Amino acid sequence: SSPQVQDSKRHDINVRIQLAGHLTGIRHVGFQKICAALNLPPPLEEGRHNKRDKELLQVVQKFANESMSTAMQEAVDVAKSTDITVSGDGTWQTRDFSSKHGAADLLSTCDSPKVVDIETCSKTCNVCAGAKSLLQLGTPEARAKYDQTIINHNCGKNFDEPSGNMEASSILKMFRRSEKKYGVRYVKYIGDGDSKTFSVLKTEIPYKGIQIQKIEDINHFGKRLKRALEVIKRKCGKEKLSDGKTIGGKGRLTDQMITRFQIYFCEAIRKNKNDLDKLYKSAQAMYWHKFSTNSDHHHQFCDEAWCGYLQAKKNNTRYNHTPHGLPRAVMNKIKPAFDSICSKQSLMRVLNGSTQNANEAFHALIWTMSPKHKAASDVTFNIACYLAVVVFSDGYYSLGKKYLKK
Template sequence: CSRKKTSTRTPPNKRREISSLRSKNISTAQTTASNLTTSSIRSSLPSQQKITKKTKLDIASTSSKSDSNVPLDGYSIIQNQMLFAFVCKTNCEVCGSRWNGKMNINKREGLFLILSFQCSTCQNIITIETSPKVVASDRRDINVRSQIGGHLCGIRHAGLVKLMGAMNLPSPIQDETYSKWDRNLLIMVKSFTEKSMKKAVAETVAAQNGTELMVSGDGFWQTRGFQSRHGAAALISCNTTPKVLDIEICSALSIKKSNPAKYDNIIRSHQCEKNYDKSSGTMESAAILIMFKRSVPKYGVYYTKYVGDGDSKTFPVLSKIVPYPGKEIKKIEDLNHFSKRMKRALETVKRQHGRKKLSDGKTIGGKNRLSVHNILRLQMTFASTIRKSKHDLDLLFKGSWAIFWH
């Protein structure tokens, strides 16, 4: 007898379902792979590494005490009504009945509160402080942090009052106390700044294998333009993770000029912060020169290579007034500034012509012309050309003009 062969063919409808499922799985796998690639690239960035490192440290510091991932030294904003509702779900520690009573504020000092909860059954009162004290001080941690945050955001006391009001939080400490604490806070910030910069210098010396360092400098002002009375400059290391090595502030403001009447009243105790008499535009070069001159006595290092922007007046000053006798300071151009200057020049040309028609009867902007997109393309191509030809001047010349003709 012969056996019939059983057919194992899949019906057409079933085959279509299987092929669609396979295509979905392949597309999902490709998407996952691309996401993993993108996330791995992002995680390699210095800023992401800092954030990840900080998060790991915060969680690690609390993991030894509990299994929670909530940093115990951090703060969480909770509405009073939600807090009261939560306490009502607990039992009183004295009478053991379900808690039902009053919540009051016994003391307030800025953002710091002492809350009390009184049981209506047995009249037992428990209190809680919303922030710990700073070590060796009567100040509360939350008030100090809010004050530092106000300075970092540039909003100071008046801005903090508005911010706390918008968030329906208690007002910060009073203005007089805020100003008093500012003076003490400045001392601590300066001390921390000096320690941080010394550590950054030590890391730079180790990374560059010597005391002759390559640094980058830049200046900034309190207001735009060259009319600001306050300016500053900073020197930054050129490592993989740049860090600030030194800072210098120039102030051309004197209270004697701004308020003569007030000057007469406080002349005996006033310490004038004015340390600069020239124009605001020269503050950057003057501040960087001061930092170069004090690098040896302060850190024991020499800044022998300087990375500056193309329009800076700093390097001519460093060449004229030699901070290190017998040592030459080499200028290293920042490639990004060249491309930025080209972009700025093209934007100026486009703005000057506006909607004027050129010889071909069209405006300078528009499709396939000097549009915003094409300006960015020209900038990026110019920067790429400089990087590829930075050691060959003739090739750089030809490549730069090739951008114009093409």
């Protein structure tokens, strides 16, 4: 009773089930269970479903390319230039460097960031893996079928390097094709400081005569202070400081206090990212406010809006530093971390900084459609990536409006 899709022999309900299986991440197996529980006829047989998946991949890839082209035009219109800023990041199916699938993406930096390019990487091909089992039969017929399968199939494996190289390799590839694909150049790149991607971009130089400018990710830069303090605390261990006590413990450098320093630092960057002098002053205030005691005040960097001492001084009231500061022995020990990370030279890297929050949100969407705990073929992984592009940039409604008319 379900109507046929326009220009197709497929019925609307089958198209919707296939699409829903990928959008929810349950795929064919999940819908088999749902149909069984509801006492409904089963969906398409698995072999036919897999064949339809290959057709689906071509369709959603086309829609994703259309979406990215529109997003790029928006970015050019906002920038009023073909030299634009993008944020880039990579994502992997598993955390270690043996992940079979991964992707890297570039997003615009408009008020509503959208995906402008994506590159997927797969280290395996299900067809190749299945065909190899034919060789174990050892017959001429099996060998002939193997050769025919390998020759005729479109191999899904497109990456041979270590999985950790997927991000840098993919982003370089996207930079190199930007002029031919869109007629634009990515002259500013927002990325995390720990990634080797920017080093590759500096070495390979995708645009002749153009030095790409790195814009530090605020969140990743803020974590540097946290990591530096954690290293100091770990190295000190149970060592007695100048006051005869360890660095950690109540009223000293606890894990909670380290997290607070990170939060304060990130907040200082966000509020002052366009003014180096104000940023430096706010970063220094974190340290010297905690360094101050009742007999030795150091609030020259503090802001009256939040500093209790300056507020008390203005109101001519008393202020007790003891519950708000840290012991001098602790502060002296952690000073090198602040001197290094909160220096003007270091803070220059995060001036006019931004975040990769949009990239991370996009990655989260990919993995709802291709859950990390489930094995995925190159086809299903690519479908998830391209569906995520359309949904992230244009919404679910646009996907249904486009696909169900085909």
